[in-house]
Amino acid sequence: xxxxxxxxxxxxxxxxxxxxxxxxxxxxxxxxxxxxxxxxxxxxxxxxxxxxxxxxxxxxxxxxxxxxxxxxxxxxxxxxxxxxxxxxxxxxxxxxxxxxxxxxxxxxxxxxxxxxxxxxxxxxxxxxxxxxxxxxxxxxxxxxxxxxxxxxxxxxxxxxxxxxxxxxxxxxxxxxxxxxxxxxxxxxxxxxxxxxxxxxxxxxxxxxxxxxxxxxxxxxxxxxxxxxxxxxxxxxxxxxxxxxxxxxxxxxxxxxxxxxxxxxxxxxxxxxxxxxxxxxxxxxxxxxxxxxxxxxxxxxxxxxxxxxxxxxxxxxxxxxxxxxxxxxxxxxxxxxxxxxxxxxxxxxxxxxxxxxxxxxxxxxxxxxxxxxxxxxxxxxxxxxxxxxxxxxxxxxxxxxxxxxxxxxxxxxxxxxxxxxxxxxxxxxxxxxxxxxxxxxxxxxxxxxxxxxxxxxxxxxxxxxxxxxxxxxxxxxxxxxxxxxxxxxxxxxxxxxxxxxxxxxxxxxxxxxxxxxxxxxxxxxxxxxxxxxxxxxxxxxxxxxxxxxxxxxxxxxxxxxxxxxxxxxxxxxxxx
Ligand code: GLN
Numbered sequence: 362x363x364x365x366x367x368x369x370x371x372x373x374x375x376x377x378x379x380x381x382x383x384x385x386x387x388x389x390x391x392x393x394x395x396x397x398x399x400x401x402x403x404x405x406x407x408x409x410x411x412x413x414x415x416x417x418x419x420x421x422x423x424x425x426x427x428x429x430x431x432x433x434x435x436x437x438x439x440x441x442x443x444x445x446x447x448x449x450x451x452x453x454x455x456x457x458x459x460x461x462x463x464x465x466x467x468x469x470x471x472x473x474x475x476x477x478x479x480x481x482x483x484x485x486x487x488x489x490x491x492x493x494x495x496x497x498x499x500x501x502x503x504x505x506x507x508x509x510x511x512x513x514x515x516x517x518x519x520x521x522x523x524x525x526x527x528x529x530x531x532x533x534x535x536x537x538x539x540x541x542x543x544x545x546x547x548x549x550x551x552x553x554x555x556x557x558x559x560x561x562x563x564x565x566x567x568x569x570x571x572x573x574x575x576x577x578x579x580x581x582x583x584x585x586x587x588x589x590x591x592x593x594x595x596x597x598x599x600x601x602x603x604x605x606x607x608x609x610x611x612x613x614x615x616x617x618x619x620x621x622x623x624x625x626x627x628x629x630x631x632x633x634x635x636x637x638x639x640x641x642x643x644x645x646x647x648x649x650x651x652x653x654x655x656x657x658x659x660x661x662x663x664x665x666x667x668x669x670x671x672x673x674x675x676x677x678x679x680x681x682x683x684x685x686x687x688x689x690x691x692x693x694x695x696x697x698x699x700x701x702x703x704x705x706x707x708x709x710x711x712x713x714x715x716x717x718x719x720x721x722x723x724x725x726x727x728x729x730x731x732x733x734x735x736x737x738x739x740x741x742x743x744x745x746x747x748x749x750x751x752x753x754x755x756x757x758x759x760x761x762x763x764x765x766x767x768x769x770x771x772x773x774x775x776x777x778x779x780x781x782x783x784x785x786x787x788x789x790x791x792x793x794x795x796x797x798x799x800x801x802x803x804x805x806x807x808x809x810x811x812x813x814x815x816x817x818x819x820x821x822x823x824x825x826x827x828x829x830x831x832x833x834x835x836x837x838x839x840x841x842x843x844x845x846x847x848x849x850x851x852x853x854x855x856x857x858x859x860x861x862x863x864x865x866x867x868x869x870x871x872x873x874x875x876x877x878x879x880x881x882x883x884x885x886x887x888x889x890x891x892x893x894x895x896x897x898x899x900x901x902x903x904x905x906x907x908x909x910x911x912x913x914x915x916x917x918x919x920x921x922x923x924x925x926x927x928x929x930x931x932x933x934x935x936x
Contacts, residue, residue: 365493366626367531369519370502371565373556374538378573379609381434383536383600384502385441386610390619392442393610393633396497400438401450401489402431404504405511409455413792420665424842424894425450428798434502436669440897441610449492454511457484477514485518486525497628507535507559520564532625535560535567536600539574539582548578550586557590568625569596571618577601596621605645605675607898610638641898644679651684652912655710657730659723661689670716670744673896677905683913692726704733712740712884712912715747717844717891721770728754740884740911742904745845748877748887749779752849752857755879760856769847780850782873788846796843800868802875802890804829804837808865809886810876813907814839829903839866841875841890848889849874884911 368387372380384400391398404411411419412430423436429448439446461484465475493499503519505512523531537553553572560567570592572578578586578599587594598616603609613619614635623630654674660666671687678685688706692715695704707713713734715727727747731754734741743751749767756765756778764771767779788794804810814829814837832838851872854864866876866888879885888904896902 364530365496366498366628367489367493367522367526368498368500368534368622368626369522369531370500370534370536371507371516371560371567372503372505372536373507373560374552376506378536378538379600379606380502380536381437382441382606382609383534383571383613384434384500385437386613387534387618387622388438388444388500389441389610389638390614390633390635391498391500391622391630392444393635393638394619394623394630396628396630397495398442398498398500399444399450399492399496400435400442400446401452401492401499401501402434402438402504403485403489403501403515404432404451404453405509405515406453406504407455407458408453409459409792410451410453412795416660416666417663420663421668421670422844423669424797424844424891426799426840426842428793430793430797430844432504433665433668434504436672436894437606439894440669440672447492449488452485452488454514457481457488457514460484478517481514482518482521485515486522489518489522498626507556507563513563516560516563516565529627532569532622533560533565533567534569534571534622536571536573539572539578539586539599541575548574548576548582550582550589553586554589561591566591568592569598569618569621571598571600571613573600573602575602577616596625605642607638607641607645611635611642637899641679644682648678648682648684650682650913651686652678652681652712652909652916653686653688653710654712654714654909654912655688655690655707655730656714656716657690657692657707657727658716658718659692660718661691664689667716669891669893669896670714672898673893673902673905674714674909676896676898676901677907677909679898680901680906681909681913683909685909690730692723692730695726695729696723704730707733710739711915712742712908714742714744714908715750717745717747719746719769724750724770728757732758735879735882735885738883738915740908740915741882741886742884742908743887744893745843745889745891748889749847749849751885751887752778752853752862752877755857755862756853759860767847776853778850778853779847782846782848785846795846799840799842800875800890802839802841802866803832803869804839804866804876806835808863809878809884810865811837813886813903816903816907838869841888841892842894843890845889849877883915884908 370384388400410430411422421433422430423433425446427447431451435446461480503515537556539548541548583597584594586597598618674685690707727750756762762776765776765778766774768777829837829839861880863878864874865878876888892902892904
């Protein structure tokens with residue numbers, strides 16, 4: 362039976378060094394060497410999962426197929442590798458304490474005092490072992506920075522792991538910062554030395570040190586780090602700042618990271634095939650055209666909140682060989698008494714996207730941006746909340762239901778075109794209770810959505826993550842990930858359909874609207890799911906690919922959309 366090898370990745374000096382990207386890149390490199398891998402993130406916070414956290418606090422909540430609300434690093438892992446992750450791949454202190462306390466209440470510890478060592482650490486070790494079963498390599502990233510009080514039990518558990526599993530099966534990789542001090546014209550190794558010392562005080566001796574720096578570290582600096590930190594000089598790897606995160610696997614490979622890893626772990630693995638990564642890197646460097654997309658939302662000052670969305674737009678650009686400039690625009694800019702109908706930067710965007718979101722702040726501004734896109738025939742993509750608002754806008758301004766709304770924002774609305782899903786009506790606990798994870802959707806023939814998805818159903822092997830398959834009556838079946846409580850109210854379906862609104866994707870039993878679109882518009886599509894969770898640079902999601910393509914066409918002189926100066930402005934209504 363093959364024995365799993367474990368790579369633990371810790372971070373030091375400061376946060377935001379790109380530990381998640383480094384971990385994901387190691388995943389990509391080991392997969393390219395033909396190894397069967399899994400990845401896991403250990404988060405020291407007490408929340409059971411990030412699902413209930415405010416995006417301003419935590420950034421995006423990434424959703425897996427099995428409906429786990431997880432840390433956004435899992436998004437990087439899925440984008441960089443071919444693996445699909447589950448609930449078990451994101452472990453938090455909250456989950457660990459939750460089960461240890463439950464065990465204690467059930468008398469499992471037989472009268473013993475329940476302590477961090479061994480009870481908490483044993484539970485951490487047990488949960489690290491679960492997803493790694495049967496894999497060649499498990500890559501485990503520890504959240505936070507060495508020295509944080511919260512992460513100590515995790516560090517203690519991974520220290521013990523080496524004793525339990527054997528020296529040749531466990532590798533510690535530490536990521537630090539090597540700053541360049543301009544006035545001294547010198548690269549400084551002291552923060553790295555201190556951080557490694559801190560790690561060693563806990564009993565963890567890293568074998569590989571990845572140094573984030575603005576340039577490749579010269580030999581003397583690597584030798585100095587090697588000497589002071591007790592590692593081999595060729596195990597000091599530079600992680601140089603790169604233009605794109607998708608250059609990182611190639612850059613770490615050039616530095617010899619993956620060959621050092623397989624050497625330390627004593628694994629036989631083929632030389633990596635990095636052709637696809639090279640293709641992507643070359644595409645990203647040689648764009649001739651660009652297209653500007655306006656993302657109108659409310660978490661715009663916190664880019665981490667739209668991580669997967671941001672990346673999916675870049676993937677759509679890769680698929681069309683075009684640079685995507687993303688303008689994040691605060692929808693509240695289009696609200697208030699003194700708003701004069703000026704859409705600012707949005708006016709020069711070739712495509713408009715309203716992403717997912719919760720709560721009523723900024724909603725009226727989003728509705729105005731949607732009217733602007735609809736009336737001026739600017740490609741519009743509504744994701745989750747963006748689809749719900751697309752129907753509210755239509756109900757108000759085309760069907761004439763002036764007070765139509767989602768009951769999320771107006772529980773008393775006379776026209777609840779978006780209402781609470783049936784199985785959400787009795788929910789009283791907030792955590793993990795939304796409609797979460799992957800659900801099937803049937804797309805009808807002769808719709809734009811069908812054309813978009815069928816482009817890749819012809820080549821299913823080239824599209825592992827998003828492959829659509831032919832379903833009954835020549836329709837298409839897809840699976841996409843969800844995170845919502847509200848849905849389109851079927852009581853309004855006929856009225857919408859009668860006036861040219863198309864419900865192109867439904868749940869297989871026909872009860873839930875999953876995709877809607879508008880005829881008489883070049884590209885006006887909303888989806889109740891989050892396609893951004895299934896896009897990757899190697900397999901750009903069909904909806905993003907097509908949205909970027911339509912936005913590019915709207916730049917064309919023969920475009921159907923009026924030039925920015927001639928665009929119609931919605932009438933100033935009370936908002
Ligand atoms: N707030 C909406 C709902 O719960 C939309 C959620 C989202 O955009 N993810 O249905």
